[in-house]
Amino acid sequence: MEICDKLKILADSAKYDASCSSSGSNRKNINNGIGNGDVSGICHSWGADGRCISLLKILLSNACIYDCKYCINRCTNSVKRATFTPREIADLTINFYKRNYIEGLFLSSAVIKSPDYTMEMLIQSVSILRNEYNFNGYIHCKTIPGCSKELINQLGNLVDRLSINIELPSNDSLKLLAPQKQKTGILEPMSYVSNHIKQNKIDTNRFKNDFVPAGQTTQLIVGATPESDLKILKLSEGLYNKLSLKRVYYSAYVSVNNDKNLPTLEAPPLLRENRLYQSDWLLRFYGFKADELLDETHPNFNHILDPKCDWALRNIDKFPIEINTADYFTLLRIPGIGVISAKKIIKARREFLLDFEALKKLGVVLKRAKYFITCKGKYFNKVYKFNQNFIETNLIYQERSYLPMPEFKQLSLFEQLNPTKEDKIKCLTGSL
C-alpha cells in the first residue's frame, strides 16, 4: 500500500481524539538535533472543523482485535485497514517537522495482535525518532490498555506526554460498550505512570531521560452513555487530584456505528462538551470544586448560562464583591473575570483605587461582571437592583440577544434555548 493511502486511513481513524496540545514540554535541542519543545505549545494550522492542528495525529494501525461498540475501528466493522511501519512513521514526522507543518507526533494505535506487541511497535517508532534521527520535538503517545509495565517504562522515557483514554466514564458503560477492556487495565497503568512521574521529580539528580515531562492526559466520551455532567466532572476532579493528570479531554460522541447499546444522536453534543470544558477550567485554575458547580438536584449544566454564572446566581449571597479589596481567588469567582483580568486588577490597584472606568481601560469586560461587583462601594450605574431575579433575567436576556444562526440550531439538543455567541465560537475549537 502507498504511504499516501496509509496516511489517509490512519489519520482518518485518529481524528476523533480531542487532544491536540503540544504544550508543557521545554525539551531542548541537544547535539544539533532536530526540534525542540515550546512550553506553551504552538498551533500550526486549523482544520475545517476549527480545531487546531499541532501534531501529526495518526494511528500506527487500525487493524483492531477488539470490538468496542462506539469505535469506527472495531473488528466487526468493515473498514479499510492499514498499518504503518515504525520507519514510515519516523520519516513522515521528520519531513513534516522540517517543513514546519507540525510541532511533533501524536501516535496512537488500535490493538494489533496483543497489547504488548502493539506497544513494542509504538516504542520502535518513537525510538527511531529520538535515538536515530535525534528528534527533540514533541511526542505524545498513547499507552495500550493491558500492556506490561516494563513497556510503559520504556515508552515513558522517550515521549513528552502519555495518555490512556478512559473513554467511558463508568464501569457499567465500559462493560457495555468496551467489553474487552477492563477498568483496571486503564486505571492501573495510569496510577503507575503518575507515581513514576512523581518519583522522577523527587530524584532531582536525574537530568537525563526525563520521564513524561509534559505529564499524562486522558479523554472521556460525552454523550454515548447516560452519565450525568456531575458524574463526569467528579471523575475528572479525582483524576486531577489523585493521579495529577495534566488534562482531561472531553469528546462529544459522534455516531459512527449502529448498535443497540448506542444512542443515535443527530449531531454530537457540542454544547455539553463545551460546558464540561468550561467547568474543567474552573476546577483547574479557579479553585472551584465539582460539588460547588453541580449537585444531585442540579446534576447537569445549564444550557443558557455558563457554569460560573450559574454558580454565582445560586450563591448570590456571596456577592457583590468589592474589586478593590477582594483577594485573587475571590476575584476569580466573579462571572466574566478570568485569570488575566484578575491579575490585571491586582496589579493596577496597587497604584490607585479602581472605578468602572479604570476597569474598562484595563480591558476588563464588564458584560457579565457588572452585576456582581462594586467599585469603591458603588454599583455599576445601570445595575439599579441587586437581587437574583433581576440579574438572572438580565443575564439570560443578554445571552439570548445573540440570536442563533440556523446552523447552530443543532447545538440545542435538549432544549430550545440557544447558546451565546462566545459559546458558539469556543465550542468547536477544542483549544478552549
Place this chain on the structure above:
Amino acid sequence: MSNWKLINKTFLYDGTFDGLLTIVFDCYCKKTFPQKIYAESNYTNNFLDDIFIIKTDYDKSERIFNGIEKNICAKALYNSYYAFLSDDNEKEINILKYICTGFDQGPKINNMLTISYVYKVINMRKQTLSECHKFKGLLRFQEIQNNLYYASIHPDHNIIEPLGHHFIKRLPMQNFIIHDKTRNLCFLYNKNEYKIIDDINIEIPDISENEQKYQELWKMFFKTIAIKERTNPRCQMQFMPKKYWKDLIEEP
C-alpha cells in the same frame, strides 16, 4: 515627564532600534521631546515639518540599552523592543515617553496602564509577540535545494528577527531563508550564522519530486483530520484569517 518641554520638530532616524535609543538618550539629557518621530524611509516630506535628522550613535544607544535593564527592569527592555517591531506609525514617540518615564518611576511603570503611552507600548508588544507566535506555527518551509529551505510570509509587524531565532534554535542543522514579502526582508541562516538583508530577488526553482510528495501528503492529512460532523468554517477563519492563506501549503 510632566515638566518636559515639547519642541516643535520632527525627528528622522535610520529606522533601527539603536537609532531610536539614540533619540531617547538625547531627549532624556535635554528633557525635551519632539512632536513626531519617523524612520527616514517611512517619511514623506511635509512642507510644514521642521525636520531634524538624528544620527545613530552606538555608544549612546548602548548606554540606554543597559540603562533600561538596570534602572527600570528587563521586562521594560523586552516591552520596548517588541513594541519597536510593531507596525504602528506612532510607536517611536510612545516608546520614547515610556522609557523616559520608566527612568523616573522604575519597574512599577509596567503597572501604570492608565497612562496612555504605557498602555500603548504594552499593547504593541502584545500584538507583535502574538503575531510572532502565530507565525511560529503558520510559516511553511519548502525544500528548494538539498537541505536549503525557503519560506515566505506576509506579517503585519516586523517579526522576522525573533522568528528567525526561533527556527535557529529549533532547526540548527538546516539552512533556511525566511522572506518577509511585506517588507522585502530576508533572514538567511547557514547552520552557523544569520544575516538579515533587504531588497533581494529570490528565484524559487521548481520544487523537486520529493518536496512535491510531502506537500501532497500534508494537504491530504490536513483535509482528513477534520471531523465532518463538526465543520465550522467561521471558527477556522477566526483563528486563521484569510490573509495567512497565501503562504500556506494546505488549502483551508
